[in-house]
Amino acid sequence: MLIVENLWVEVEGEKVLKGINLRIKSGETHVLFGPNGAGKSSLFFAIMGFSKYRVVEGRIIFKERDITYLPPHERARLGLGISFQRPPSLRGIKLYQIGKLMGREDRKIQEYAKLLSLNGLLYRDVNLGFSGGEMKRSEIFQLLLQGPDLALIDEPESGVDVVNIDLIAEAIKRLLQKDRPILERKRSGIIITHTGFILEKVKADRGHLLMDGKIVCSGNPEEMFNEIKLKGYKECVKCWKKTLS
């Protein structure tokens, strides 16, 4: 589904990604860990093709196509989707309108809105004045409407209350076809998380630890998360260094 090869990315003249390698198969869910400022969101933005995130080396292959220099909308049309950690507000554009313009039926829009309990937000301007939790739900809502083959989900649970975390987890499961047997799953996802709450509800196949622009360790996501929780990010790296030597 996705192959990231030796990806170096610059933002405002600063190198934020330094040789990322990543492979995600069809139907797989991966988790990305890493301290603040490590470059996790930047990796998503680079995969999505945002202009500020300039690829200086390496390439991104999606569904066997080199997409390294495609604009975001063409990537989206190929089946990539993203939910933002901090989305911008769109004045005068209603959440409902986005669904309609994506060509979705009213029925689907209402169904997903109900699933995420955001009917009240449908006729509001996208993200304008939304609370933190509402924003997260509106992001997942838009991803559901889009139905991408690879979803990049950036901190879906940060700042979300316990009840709404369940709603979001349900929606992500649906998005990633978790109800189907593994072999029938087509959709893949990468989830960034600090809290791990989402891991308890959405089963992931593989975890990666990103530090200072590099993937320094990969493995079983739950084990990695427990390790990080107990000993911090640094120890996790030591373990990786051990495996190298």
Add this chain to the structure above:
Amino acid sequence: MLEKDIILKEREVLERVGFVLDEKQRSGSFVLLDNEEIASNYTEGLTFYSMGKAVKEIKGVKEKLWTLVPEDKDKWTRKAASGPPRGYFIHVAKGVKVEKPLQACFLIATSRMTQTTHNLIILEDGAELYIINGCATASYINAGLHIGITEIFVGKGAFLSYTMIHDWASQVEVRPRTGVYVQEGGKFVSNYITIKESRLTQSYPEAIVERNGAAQFASLVFAPPNSLYDLGARIYLNGEGARGEIISRAISGGGKVYSKGHLIGNAPGIKAHMSCDGLLLNSQGSIVAIPELEANHPEVEMSHEAAVGKIAEEEIEYLMSRGFSPEEAKSLIIKGFLDPKILGLPPALEAEVNKTIEMIGEGSL
């Protein structure tokens, strides 16, 4: 009355500025065709005459003219005063709430002509009226001068919503001069929407607001290359508790927009706010926001905010990541920026304005 050849022929032009030929949707219709007045009225409690007829037949009309806009204000008012007044006279009787909007259109159908209008609107106490006033040039016209004098009296507790949609040809010069008097507890709302370039539009309406009254001037402007919009509004908040608001949303696609406003607080407890937002689509255009606040009493609450810039790349790319092309994304953002929801129109008129905004959104790129 609307069967005139030219009106039927220019149907599309008229509909673009909210003027419909189906008279059932309106409480009255008025067309100023070059300088010829055509009026008809379908509603009780509403007097709707051409100005030519009103000054002849209705006592006191002539005396009311030039009381809110000084006759010798400038060369345009003097020009308008030099001929017989043409335009409309609207009177809504005490307590009458006119349900359907009243429509008027100033249509220039002869090239290079000077059209002058003088309109008088009087709402007695407790009356209510929505006006949609279109300004347009026939499809084959490209030059002309429009001078429009409008004087508006809003009685105690009365409400007037006055929406203007402009669709002038490229070489037309537009000089409206407007004066408004809002009595105790009355409310006046002006909405100004422009679709296309006009070479030069210069307008600075003034309103005087008495105790607990309110005045709001909102404008949605799109300025294509080679156009100049010099727009502003002044509100004198003279009575205790009066409120005033100026809202301006301007987009330059290459033209120049001045967005001015002057709020004057003369009494305790008044509240006034002005917001100017500007979007520049390219480097040929410019937007100048000039808000002025004048407090002449310590117990006033007055504020302004202004933000001018280009469309945020982040917003465009956000929409692109949902599969929209950059053009679709920009068009959506532009239409959103000119959101008619801020005008608080009744649904039918909002739909009318929405059509206009759609066209701006599509045509802007």
